[in-house]
Every structure is written in structure tokens, then in C-alpha cells.
Amino acid sequence: MKVAVIGSTHAGVFAAKQIKADHPDAEVHVFEKNQTVSFLSCGIALWIGDNVSSTDKMFYETPDSMAKQGISMHMQTLVEAADLEAKTLNIKDLVSGAQSEETFDKIVITTGSRAIKPRIPGIDSDKVFDSKTWDNANALKEVTEKVKRIIVIGAGYIGAELAEQLSVNDKEVTLIDGLDRVLANNTAPEFSSVFQKAYEDHGVKLALGQMVSGFEDTADGIKVTTDKGTYEADIAILGIGFLPNTAMFRDQVDMLPNGAIKVNKFMETSVKDVFAAGDSATVFYNPTQKDDYIPLATNAVRQGILVGKNIAEPTMAYQGTQATSAVELYEMAYASTGLTVQSAARKGVEADSVTISEDYRPDFMLSTTPVKASLTWEKGTRRIVGAAFLSKHDISQAANVVSLAIENGMTIDQLSMTDFFFQPNFGQPVNYVSSVAMAAVAKANK
Structure with missing residues (x-):
């Protein structure tokens, strides 16, 4: 063969x-x-x-x-x-x-x-950089060490991470996106608002709800024009998508x-x-x-x-995906799986959701911190279709738990009664995954 x-x-x-x-x-x-294989972009x-x-x-x-x-x-x-x-x-x-x-x-x-690169005047300037390949990475590493002002275009995961890392390394960052929220395709509003404030607290200028219409080289950098204004920097980085x-x-x-x-x-x-x-x-x-x-x-x-x-004969079937993913920005961990109510509506799924906030372990511990948790389910069937978690605590595996629940067609009722351990070092008597599922059941029953 x-x-x-x-x-x-x-x-x-x-x-x-x-x-x-x-x-x-x-x-x-x-x-x-x-010249390379398996690059972790x-x-x-x-x-x-x-x-x-x-x-x-x-x-x-x-x-x-x-x-x-x-x-x-x-x-x-x-x-x-x-x-x-x-x-x-x-x-x-x-x-x-x-x-x-x-x-x-x-x-x-x-x-x-391939990276999305719209046909916009000036986009082929040598001051406009892509962020995907190993060659792109090398070029960005070299140039970002030399410049001070940077425009990042696209506030999805790629642009969000670039803007965060550049801002904590004392760069003047402007983050532009056509949607009205950061991470709008990845998060519900109650989560993106937390990150939005974090960007502003770290000096990132947010230019949201704006479509880029042109790039123009200047004597000392690049000018980016949108349908609502103009922004100048030393370079611009594209993080629009693929x-x-x-x-x-x-x-x-x-x-x-x-x-x-x-x-x-x-x-x-x-x-x-x-x-x-x-x-x-x-x-x-x-x-x-x-x-x-x-x-x-x-x-x-x-x-x-x-x-x-x-490759030789059909042997093992694909189990599908929940698009489970995570990001850490400004020491806040965000992990999600499946749909939000907003993305469910775009895909024709009638869904509802609930969001709670509670400390991840008992308050008698010398330290604890809140977890914001959201669960999304399909109306009628009560089938779980999404979840999201945000905390300074590592909540990444919670998204994996719900990912498994979605893959196996579990309902909010089943997840609310699933067995999760209790030990004060690690969690509450009712784990926050259980808590948000119980809150979902309560809301769905009204």
C-alpha cells in the first residue's frame, strides 16, 4: 500500500x-x-x-x-x-x-x-504581519522586541492572546474587531465583559464593532483605517481567523x-x-x-x-467533537465546550443557559477564589449543549467533564446527580459543576 x-x-x-x-x-x-513539521502555533x-x-x-x-x-x-x-x-x-x-x-x-x-487575509488596500504592507506559521512566529518575535506600538486585528483567541501578552510586556496595544465584544464568538457576554475590563485595566485600547477598510504606511509605522476611525502604530498583526x-x-x-x-x-x-x-x-x-x-x-x-x-478498511468511527477549548488571559483561566446561547441561536438550536458564581472550595480554607460557571442546554430535550468556566483557579478540567457529558448525550438532570468527590482541599461538598447543573434544572423546571 x-x-x-x-x-x-x-x-x-x-x-x-x-x-x-x-x-x-x-x-x-x-x-x-x-522545513518543519508539527509546529504548535x-x-x-x-x-x-x-x-x-x-x-x-x-x-x-x-x-x-x-x-x-x-x-x-x-x-x-x-x-x-x-x-x-x-x-x-x-x-x-x-x-x-x-x-x-x-x-x-x-x-x-x-x-x-490558511489565515484569512481580506482584500483590503494596503494589507500586503511589510508592516502588517500574519500569525500562523513558524516563519510568521519568527518574524513576529523579532519585530515585537523592537517596536512599542502594536495594533492587533481580531479579538478571537489568537488576537486576544497576542494583545494580552504584548500588553503585559509594556507594549501600547490597540485591539480591533468587527464584533462588539472581545471573544464574541467564544464566550457569552457575562464572560467577555470580564476580559474586556481586564484589557482596559492593562491599557489596551479597544476598538470594537469596527471593520477595517485600509492600511497605509506612514513615516514611522502603519495607519489602520476602520469605518469608525483611524489608528496608528509601528506594526499591525492579523488574527482574523482561518x-x-x-x-x-x-x-x-x-x-x-x-x-x-x-x-x-x-x-x-x-x-x-x-x-x-x-x-x-x-x-x-x-x-x-x-x-x-x-x-x-x-x-x-x-x-x-x-x-x-x-486507511485499509473502515474500522474505527469518529466520535465527534464538542470544540472544547481554553485560554488564560491576565491570570484568569477560561475554559468552554460546545455552544453558548448566542452561538446556539446562530446554528438553529433553541437553547437556554444559567450562570452561577461560587468559591471553588470551602471558605474555612485559608484561601479560595470564585468560579463563574455557565451551562447551556437544548430546550425541550434538556440535552446539555455547552458550558463555560472562568476563574483564577485552574478550572480547565471542568470543561472536559462537560465535554464528555455532551458527547454522551447527557441531560442537565443527569449531570446534576453525577457523582463528584468532596475534599476541602479541592472543592465544595457540591462541586461547582454539580451546582451549575442543579441551577439549570431549577431554571428549566420553572
Whole structure:
């Protein structure tokens, strides 16, 4: 079995490793246009903020480590074209310029995503930076150490983390977003308002509800124009979001309108013996019970493993995702899973939610701190579809608990009576996950 894996971030790396582990005799070829594999791009903001112990540890595999596992690594090699029905790839060595055509038994598309870069006048200025690849990270690390004023465009997780790390390192930061709240697509208003105040307390200028219309180089930096004003800085950083990097495969395979390749529960595309995973593919989103596009490393890893498990024949089905994620800003941890009431409405789910605040452990302890917890459920069925937690205490695993509940179709009633331990060092007699579920039951019963 001769397999081509196109791309080697998370999905491509895990697919290649799993194929080789399950099928030692398989001939696995990985084609990657860059010089590195497995870059943890979620660490870019932390590196810029001097919170990374070693850049070497921002990669969990190398081309050499992959090769030692029996995988043929073709680095700095571009797949220029693909005929998916014929299983043929046109390949270019970016170093020598040599071109070739090769045929495979199976093709795995793990081309990932590309940063959204709207066609806005001046956006190609060398003072406007992207934040996605290893090359982007190096460029940002170098330039942010030299400048004082920085505009960050996009207040989702990427932009939020960049703005926070830059502000705590004495940079003058302006954060621009088209929506009227920071983290508007990630949080409910009662959570984003907490972060909004934290940004303002740390001197970040918020320019929310504003659409960027142009960039213009100035004598000492860049001017960003929006529909409501102009802002000047030394540089601007884009953190707008991502789209599937799948243009090469358009009209060959079924896709969503945004270019995400549709896959079934075994990671198979609409073309026989062609698989897709990660940011280039759809996921099954358990809160809505529908296919969706959710570019997260966690989804990519699991889908990559499933490609390996199913490469020869359908063996292991995808369990779906809850899009569970977390962020830490200004020493406040936020973790969430599934939907908010706002995002549920956008996706056609009629939902309700409840939010509570209580100390995470008894007040007789020498120290404790509040946890803000929210639970979202589908009206009628009472099925849990989302949750969020915010605290200076580490509440990250609470989101994982509710993620598991969503995956297993649990109701608010079931979660309210689920057994969680009590020990004063760790929690209250009624854990805050139980408390918010009980509050949800009480509200739903009214």
C-alpha cells in the first residue's frame, strides 16, 4: 500500500504515524512545503511574551524523527496539482526546482488552513504581519522586541492572546474587531465583559464593532483605517481567523461552501481511497448533531489518528467533537465546550443557559477564589449543549467533564446527580459543576 500524505501539521503527522504503526509494510510519503513539521502555533503569543522555555519544544516531531519511524519525508516539496480519481500528484522540489508526477493507492489530504487575509488596500504592507506559521512566529518575535506600538486585528483567541501578552510586556496595544465584544464568538457576554475590563485595566485600547477598510504606511509605522476611525502604530498583526487550504481540490471532492472537505465518520471523502483530516476537513459537531468546520488542533489530532485506523478498511468511527477549548488571559483561566446561547441561536438550536458564581472550595480554607460557571442546554430535550468556566483557579478540567457529558448525550438532570468527590482541599461538598447543573434544572423546571 502506497500512501501520500499532503501536509504535516497535526493531522498529517498523526495520520502518517498511525498508518505506519498499524501497517508497517505500508509505503508512506509525506509532502510538506516547509522545513518543519508539527509546529504548535498556539504557542506563538506565549513565545512573543517570553513564556516559552525552548523553541525546540514547540515541535513534538521533526522530519528526522518521522523518518526514523519509516516514513518517507519530502520536505520543501510542493504538491502543485492532484488528480484524486487517478490518485496522481504533480510534485515540485522547491530547492532544486525538479518536477515529477507520482501515483498512489491512497491519498490523505491534511493541507490544513490558511489565515484569512481580506482584500483590503494596503494589507500586503511589510508592516502588517500574519500569525500562523513558524516563519510568521519568527518574524513576529523579532519585530515585537523592537517596536512599542502594536495594533492587533481580531479579538478571537489568537488576537486576544497576542494583545494580552504584548500588553503585559509594556507594549501600547490597540485591539480591533468587527464584533462588539472581545471573544464574541467564544464566550457569552457575562464572560467577555470580564476580559474586556481586564484589557482596559492593562491599557489596551479597544476598538470594537469596527471593520477595517485600509492600511497605509506612514513615516514611522502603519495607519489602520476602520469605518469608525483611524489608528496608528509601528506594526499591525492579523488574527482574523482561518479558512480551509483546499483550493487545489475544488470540484474534485464534496466540500462545504467555505472549502472544508466533507468526510464521513471514517474520514473518507466522496472519492474512494481519498481521506481528509484536520483544518482541511469537516467535523461532526455533537452539540448540533451536524457537520461543521471547527479548526482546532485537538480535532486534527484525533482525525489524523482515525485516518491511520481506517486507511485499509473502515474500522474505527469518529466520535465527534464538542470544540472544547481554553485560554488564560491576565491570570484568569477560561475554559468552554460546545455552544453558548448566542452561538446556539446562530446554528438553529433553541437553547437556554444559567450562570452561577461560587468559591471553588470551602471558605474555612485559608484561601479560595470564585468560579463563574455557565451551562447551556437544548430546550425541550434538556440535552446539555455547552458550558463555560472562568476563574483564577485552574478550572480547565471542568470543561472536559462537560465535554464528555455532551458527547454522551447527557441531560442537565443527569449531570446534576453525577457523582463528584468532596475534599476541602479541592472543592465544595457540591462541586461547582454539580451546582451549575442543579441551577439549570431549577431554571428549566420553572
